[in-house]
Amino acid sequence: MTRKQQQRSGILKMRWAFFCGLLCTGIYTKAQTIIKPVRATSFELPGADGTPVSLSSYKGKTVLIRFWVSWCLPCRIENRKLVKRYNRFRDLPFEIINISLDTDTAEWRAAINEDKMNWPQALDYPDLQRSTANKWNAAALPASFLIDPRGTVIAADAALLPVQDPRGFENLLRRLSAGNGTAGR
Structure with a gap:
């Protein structure tokens, strides 16, 4: 350089x-944005533990997809807030998948450990052609999307939903799982 x-x-x-x-x-x-439901773009990325992480593995669950990077302070703050709430929702059909745009794997792994995140962690491809963040239009970080059990994106900028309104989020998860992916539609 x-x-x-x-x-x-x-x-x-x-x-x-x-x-x-x-x-x-x-x-x-950033406020949560309810969007016109669209089919979630599938992905398979290398996981922190060496096993691939793919959206299709979580079919039937509500999934929060988060794009972040280790040097982004708002990303790290959001990580820590989600850690405090994650166990509350863990027994429901819900999962968080973090996708990092880090280029330094040592910094990425250190951030995962420092923030004590125990949900699936994946590393995005650095080239634009294969970048999951690019395919999901994650233009600003942190970015997040809520996927219903049928694989439909139903909200953007959704990472703070479980933090700001845990009871409401829990009710949403229950309705989504009971309604096979529909939250009052």
Whole structure:
């Protein structure tokens, strides 16, 4: 990498850090977005433990897909908030799948351990052609999508649903599983 490329990379990281700071302080917040239901794009990625992680393995469960990276402060804060709530929903047909865009696997693994995440972790492909984040249009991090048991994306920016309203989220999970993937439709 040339000196000019390093400077440009540093500037981009500083801009991203500034945006992340706005997000963390609440000056800029993301709200959950109910979207027109669309079929979830399938993927199979290398997992942290060496086994592949694929969306199809969780058919019949409600799945929260999260895109993140270890150096993103809002991503890390969201990780820690979800860790506190994950066990509450674990016995329901629900799973979280984290997909990291990290390029340094050591930093990725360290972040998983530091944040104490015990749900499936996958590493995205770095090239745009194969990138799952690109296929899912995860343009800003953290990004998240809620998938119903039938494999339909029903909400975007959904990672804070279990944190901000755990009782409501639990009711949603129960309705989705009882209704075979339909939440009041």
